[in-house]
Amino acid sequence: MIAETVCSAVAAAGLGIAAVTAYRKRFLMAVRLTAYSLVPLGLVMTGAVEWAAETAFSPMAWAGFGVLGGAWLLFMTSRAVERRTGGTRKERKAARAAQREAVAPAASAPSLGAAPATRQATRPAAKPRKAEQGEDFSDIEAILKKHGI
Structure with a gap:
């Protein structure tokens, strides 16, 4: 009963402020104030205020809010862990x-020179490749050593 009275009084005060605002020729603001003022009155007329007042003093309702809060907490925790680990196994596999x-398989081929595919396949992997005549990689090696590579 008190909640309905308070909401009705708030609605009446809001409508009064809207009337003063309209009198000052600020019609758009007056319309907005009228809309906001009618919300509490509508809630009283639909019975939502009575329901909210009964819910606020119900232990069962507070337990329900606690369960909803726990569910929300679990959901947000699982989302945070999923983001931190990089998603599901399927998503990680797709990303890899x-x-x-994305990496071009022959990205370094131009710097090595054009070599036939059969020659590369038959060459043993243990032999280091010698630089061709005219190629000087000392500047590249210096850059790599500078960066610790």
Whole structure:
């Protein structure tokens, strides 16, 4: 009963302020104030205020709010962990595949010179490749050593 009276009084005060605002020729603001003032009156007329007042003093309702809060907390925790670990296993696998596809397999081929594919396949992996005539990699090696590579 008290909550309905307070809401009705707030609505009446808001409508009065809206009337003064309209008198000052600020019609757009007056319309907004009227809309805001009618909300509490509408809540009283639909019975939502009575329901809210009964809910506020109900232990069962507070337990329900606690359960909802716990569910929200679990949901947000699982989302944070998922973001931190990089998603599900399927998403991580897709990301790794996309990374592999993004790297060009023959990215260093121009710097090594054009070599036939059969010659590269038959060459033993243990032999280091000698630099061709006219190629000087000393500046590149210096840059790599500078960066610790």
